[in-house]
Amino acid sequence: METARGRASSKGGLVREITYRQALNEALAEELARDPNVFLMGEEVAEYHGAYKVSQGLLERFGPKRIIDTPISENGFAGLGVGAAMVGLRPIIEFMTFSFSLVAFDQVVNNAPNMFMMSGGQFNIPITFRGPNGPAHQLGATHSHATESLYANAPGLKVCTPATPRDAKGLLKTAVRDDNPVLVLEAELLYSSKGMVEPPDEELLIPLGQAEVKREGSDVSIICYAQTVPLAIAVAARLEEEDISAEIVDLRSIKPLDEVTIFNSVSKTHRAVIVEQDRPFCGVGAEVCYRIQKNIFDELDAPIMRVSQEDVPMPYNERLEKFVLPNADKLMAAAKKVCYA
Amino acid sequence: MQRAEQRDEVEMLALMLLIRRFEERASQQYQAQKIGGFCHLYIGQEAVVVGAVAAVRDDDYIITAYRDHGHALARGTSANACMAELFGKATGCSQGLGGSMHFFDKKNHMYGGHAIVGAHVPLAAGMAFASKYREEDRITLCFFGDGAINQGSFHEALNLIALYKLPVVLICENNLFAMGTSVKRSTSLKQIVDRTEGYDIPGDIVDGMNFREVRDKLSEIVTSIRKDPHPAFVEIRTYRYRGHSMSDPASYRTKEELEKYRLDDPIIRLRAQLTREGKLTNEQFDAFDKKAKETVLASVKFAESSPELPVEKVYNYAYFKGPIEPEWKRREGAPAPKADS
Numbered sequence: 001m002e003t004a005r006g007r008a009s010s011k012g013g014l015v016r017e018i019t020y021r022q023a024l025n026e027a028l029a030e031e032l033a034r035d036p037n038v039f040l041m042g043e044e045v046a047e048y049h050g051a052y053k054v055s056q057g058l059l060e061r062f063g064p065k066r067i068i069d070t071p072i073s074e075n076g077f078a079g080l081g082v083g084a085a086m087v088g089l090r091p092i093i094e095f096m097t098f099s100f101s102l103v104a105f106d107q108v109v110n111n112a113p114n115m116f117m118m119s120g121g122q123f124n125i126p127i128t129f130r131g132p133n134g135p136a137h138q139l140g141a142t143h144s145h146a147t148e149s150l151y152a153n154a155p156g157l158k159v160c161t162p163a164t165p166r167d168a169k170g171l172l173k174t175a176v177r178d179d180n181p182v183l184v185l186e187a188e189l190l191y192s193s194k195g196m197v198e199p200p201d202e203e204l205l206i207p208l209g210q211a212e213v214k215r216e217g218s219d220v221s222i223i224c225y226a227q228t229v230p231l232a233i234a235v236a237a238r239l240e241e242e243d244i245s246a247e248i249v250d251l252r253s254i255k256p257l258d259e260v261t262i263f264n265s266v267s268k269t270h271r272a273v274i275v276e277q278d279r280p281f282c283g284v285g286a287e288v289c290y291r292i293q294k295n296i297f298d299e300l301d302a303p304i305m306r307v308s309q310e311d312v313p314m315p316y317n318e319r320l321e322k323f324v325l326p327n328a329d330k331l332m333a334a335a336k337k338v339c340y341a
Numbered sequence: 342m343q344r345a346e347q348r349d350e351v352e353m354l355a356l357m358l359l360i361r362r363f364e365e366r367a368s369q370q371y372q373a374q375k376i377g378g379f380c381h382l383y384i385g386q387e388a389v390v391v392g393a394v395a396a397v398r399d400d401d402y403i404i405t406a407y408r409d410h411g412h413a414l415a416r417g418t419s420a421n422a423c424m425a426e427l428f429g430k431a432t433g434c435s436q437g438l439g440g441s442m443h444f445f446d447k448k449n450h451m452y453g454g455h456a457i458v459g460a461h462v463p464l465a466a467g468m469a470f471a472s473k474y475r476e477e478d479r480i481t482l483c484f485f486g487d488g489a490i491n492q493g494s495f496h497e498a499l500n501l502i503a504l505y506k507l508p509v510v511l512i513c514e515n516n517l518f519a520m521g522t523s524v525k526r527s528t529s530l531k532q533i534v535d536r537t538e539g540y541d542i543p544g545d546i547v548d549g550m551n552f553r554e555v556r557d558k559l560s561e562i563v564t565s566i567r568k569d570p571h572p573a574f575v576e577i578r579t580y581r582y583r584g585h586s587m588s589d590p591a592s593y594r595t596k597e598e599l600e601k602y603r604l605d606d607p608i609i610r611l612r613a614q615l616t617r618e619g620k621l622t623n624e625q626f627d628a629f630d631k632k633a634k635e636t637v638l639a640s641v642k643f644a645e646s647s648p649e650l651p652v653e654k655v656y657n658y659a660y661f662k663g664p665i666e667p668e669w670k671r672r673e674g675a676p677a678p679k680a681d682s
Contacts, residue, residue: 076498083465087472119443
């Protein structure tokens with residue numbers, strides 16, 4: 001974690017504090033400038049500058065040939081991206097939110113990841129699907145989907161979930177360069193959050209499948225990603241007041257999953273809580289939990305706990321929504337329970 | 342690379358014969374249980390794809406639905422590679438990983454073989470988008486059945502294709518039945534071509550039992566598109582002699598209807614035209630037929646004697662550049678990584 005403003009990067013440049021939104025914008029601009037086969041397509045990405053302003057200024061810089069507004073036709077333009085990738089372009093397809101990717105589900109899970117297998121390895125699909133994912137604030141059931149477990153379930157897709165501006169920039173750039181379909185699930189509530197990022201003249205690539213320990217601790221491993229990372233950091237401070245030292249493991253990528261970092265952390269703390277923004281049934285936490293108990297059962301001093309959404313469609317009412325979402329109180333209780341505190 | 346825009350008619354007749362004999366042999370091999378899954382035969386429709394291929398360049402893109410054996414053969418994929426694919430062998434055009442519905446041949450610009458009805462029409466939009474993006478004069482031929490025209494992906498793609506003025510020829514192979522449901526029972530229009538009016542795409546109706554009519558209409562369209570990229574739509578009226586798939590006895594239509602179309606057989610028709618004009622003798626025709634039968638018989642032998650991919654290779658086809666999760670090997674009982682402290 002970066003804490004000091006203006007400190008030197010490993011290569012000597014000055015790190016700066018920028019927003020998650022700016023970090024994504026820089027990643028897009030750098031990749032568009034680097035490779036003429038890269039283009040950005042989606043609803044309102046050009047003239048409106050993106051529904052969340054992630055593509056601000058890109059139309060002016062790269063022109064309408066490469067920054068392309070679409071009609072509201074997610075299935076159509078997601079499929080267009082897959083077809084363009086079949087013949088060598090490297091599309092970045094923006095979903096205004098991943099809740100809307102559900103109308104393009106067939107293209108994302110049936111065409112993009114299956115092409116390589118069913119063509120006997122002749123057609124790989126170098127495409128990036130990106131956009132905000134996960135519950136935001138009082139958007140109601142249709143606009144609050146956390147889609148990571150749905151997409152991580154499809155073989156052939158890679159899924160990452162950055163929580164900080166640095167991770168957002170580094171993971172998106174890596175995704176664009178990957179020769180497979182990659183989903184960059186951005187955290188809707190974190191677009192305006194700030195963090196330290198290397199200067200623009202330093203190439204920042206963060207590999208898919210590498211988790212990061214965001215805070216070291218010794219008593220319990222809190223495994224989290226995307227919007228649950230700041231939640232875990234806040235809870236860790238509260239746990240510290242009760243003499244419980246929490247280690248925070250940010251998965252960063254859901255698929256591929258960095259088992260080694262997870263196992264190393266849990267082997268040290270012997271206790272694990274998984275806090276995820278998605279639904280409990282067949283959620284990301286279920287898979288992580290399975291892998292921990294399967295591989296390092298003897299290291300565990302307590303059953304693994306999961307904190308997730310409640311298993312109901314998202315209500316609009318603010319108080320009810322807060323109840324349904326993972327929150328600090330639920331995470332505190334789970335962490336204390338595994339520590340028998 | 343570029344051939345004459347119109348190819349030798351006798352050669353095209355021989356190609357139609359090859360497709361006919363291939364499908365007959367595939368039917369026999371399916372009944373002998375050498376071929377698994379679903380198998381949809383093209384018998385009766387040969388003049389559609391051969392007429393279209395005769396009008397385009399070798400490097401134009403071709404993409405189709407699941408009744409795809411004829412398209413691959415017409416594109417130049419060998420009978421050996423096609424039969425081996427049906428047999429699931431490593432020497433198949435998709436290495437035995439795609440099967441009957443997923444024939445791919447990148448070298449010959451055959452982009453599949455797509456089995457979700459209508460889902461490949463957006464892919465065609467993407468391929469044509471790439472041609473325009475790279476300022477190439479390649480044209481995309483997108484084949485689909487009458488069943489596809491009521492799918493959402495078809496409509497979204499048509500709007501995008503028209504909006505972006507993409508060089509796509511949309512070829513509706515209207516064989517009157519979507520599986521067992523006749524066009525009259527599936528579509529709210531008197532004629533399918535009227536669908537294009539809603540998208541401002543020029544449309545034509547073509548007799549698909551007449552090779553020359555298909556080729557000439559396609560040549561006219563292709564010449565126009567090469568001058569200035571734009572979409573076009575042709576409803577090609579054809580008939581499949583067999584059921585929807587091998588398991589379909591086609592009890593939803595009468596023997597009389599089938600006989601009526603058999604009398605108008607596309608191969609007999611072109612043969613009669615060429616004979617009348619003194620371009621083909623009976624002996625030559627018989628020699629072509631004999632050669633087609635021998636080629637297909639040899640393809641069965643080739644398929645039978647070909648190897649299958651070893652099972653462990655399956656992991657190489659989930660992601661380009663190999664498995665992304667080396668831990669799949671570690672999952673069962675391997676030692677867990679230990680922390681230092």
